[in-house]
Amino acid sequence: MLREIGISIYPDHSDPKQDQIYLEKAATLGYTRVFMSMLEVSPENQTATLEKFSQIIHFARDLNFEVILDINPQTFTKLGISYQDLSLFKALGASGIRLDEAFSGLQESLLSYNPEGLKIELNMSNDVAYLDNIMTYQPNAPFIYGCHNLYPQKGSGLPYDFFVKASQRFKKYGIKTAAFVTSQTATGGPWTINDGLPTLEIHRDWPIALQAKHLFATNLIDTVIIGNAYATDEELAQLAAVNRYCLTLNVEYEQQTTTLEKEIVEKNLHFRRGDITDLVIRSTQPRVKYAQKANPAHNHTQELQLGDIVIGNDDFKNYKNELQIILKPQQDIRKNLVARIKPEERFLLEYIKPWTKFKLQAQ
Structure with a gap:
């Protein structure tokens, strides 16, 4: 329709x-x-x-x-x-x-x-x-x-x-x-x-x-x-x-976020993997598309909270440059914190189901 x-x-x-x-x-x-x-x-x-x-x-x-x-x-x-x-x-x-x-x-x-x-x-x-x-x-x-x-x-x-x-x-x-x-x-x-x-x-x-x-x-x-x-x-x-037609969430970048990471965030149509976890929303195609792109670790030691957007750094090996949105608090030094979903829009994460397509944009 x-x-x-x-x-x-x-x-x-x-x-x-x-x-x-x-x-x-x-x-x-x-x-x-x-x-x-x-x-x-x-x-x-x-x-x-x-x-x-x-x-x-x-x-x-x-x-x-x-x-x-x-x-x-x-x-x-x-x-x-x-x-x-x-x-x-x-x-x-x-x-x-x-x-x-x-x-x-x-x-x-x-x-x-x-x-x-x-x-x-x-x-x-x-x-x-x-x-x-x-x-x-x-x-x-x-x-x-x-x-x-x-x-x-x-x-x-x-x-x-x-x-x-x-x-x-x-x-x-x-x-x-x-x-x-x-x-x-x-x-x-x-x-x-x-x-x-x-x-x-x-x-x-x-x-x-x-x-x-x-x-x-x-x-x-x-x-x-x-x-x-x-x-x-x-x-x-x-x-x-x-x-x-496509849920588009507004994000705020971290100061250290690189040009590559911003491209991964905004220049791709994301979708949640079908075999979901309740810890994160995983967008796995960027790790394939950007497999040859280096992504050194930075901004990676803090505890991550609901709505944080992370991208796998070089230490994440096969998962390097995979984009994830945090659903439950966690800490993982292999993930760079690059952006956050705006607070007023975080409730919309519940509408991202298995295979749901979504976009991210900075305002």
């Missing part, structure tokens, strides 16, 4: 010109999804409201965004339309609709065959057999998406273990999935309360790139969307720079 990044727009609470500027910035950086809330639409001034939505949706579509409108049963009532006719959303320019609340199962299945060809996105933030029920009704599976909720109130976001179980229910069917990260400065959202808009509670105060790295590392989320608007230019660029 191809992975993508997206932003959120709240036309009922935003300025159309600012929305357009935000969309243009995001498009330039490679963003391709837009989450747009219609939950706040009211019957009053409906014509003007729908025209506002239409203009910003078509503007986004012209920039090649896929636009999913967040709706619930009350939205149909407010707009005076039925589940059997989604032509209004098609006319607005939407790519699909997100059902914030559950229907009957059969209803979702029927909606997935809508003649307008709209995607039907389901709420993923429930660890119940909701999707299983829909799948028994044989939906048009390629038109079914999944997307977690976003949580404006501090303390209300999903706990990680619950998130995993709920997400696994969708991934087992190969459904395209999405979740939200939060800007640390943006204030725009669907409600007056806005303590950030992440899916996971642990993400609420994290840098935006780290939130995204975590979601992609789980292999449960295909689309990462910034929940609040408007993220800063710096945050947009930081998220856009995240490697969506």
Whole structure:
């Protein structure tokens, strides 16, 4: 499944010109999804409201965004339309609709065959057999998406273990999935309360790139969307720079690290050996590639700690120039300490499984 990044727009609470500027910035950086809330639409001034939505949706579509409108049963009532006719959303320019609340199962299945060809996105933030029920009704599976909720109130976001179980229910069917990260400065959202808009509670105060790295590392989320608007230019660029397919960890070099060692660290695609040990993550190909390169011992006498990056020195014989990441404290004078994983990213080491590919980069 191809992975993508997206932003959120709240036309009922935003300025159309600012929305357009935000969309243009995001498009330039490679963003391709837009989450747009219609939950706040009211019957009053409906014509003007729908025209506002239409203009910003078509503007986004012209920039090649896929636009999913967040709706619930009350939205149909407010707009005076039925589940059997989604032509209004098609006319607005939407790519699909997100059902914030559950229907009957059969209803979702029927909606997935809508003649307008709209995607039907389901709420993923429930660890119940909701999707299983829909799948028994044989939906048009390629038109079914999944997307977690976003949580404006501090303390209300999903706990990680619950998130995993709920997400696994969708991934087992190969459904395209999405979740939200939060800007640390943006204030725009669907409600007056806005303590950030992440899916996971642990993400609420994290840098935006780290939130995204975590979601992609789980292999449960295909689309990462910034929940609040408007993220800063710096945050947009930081998220856009995240490697969506290969876990890339930021490192800080030791002062004595050599040019060769820096090349081994940064100029190679690493992968963990399949026959793992719980003491270190071993990347063994560098010892083959750099077998003829000398690597004298230095910075090699201290006790090594979680997240330390070491490279075998000349005294390590056949294992010279093998790169390892320390998982448990140890001491070995045959290993040069060359760098350290940044402290805030060390928890991501648990996502490096047997044969997992990963990269290392200095910032």
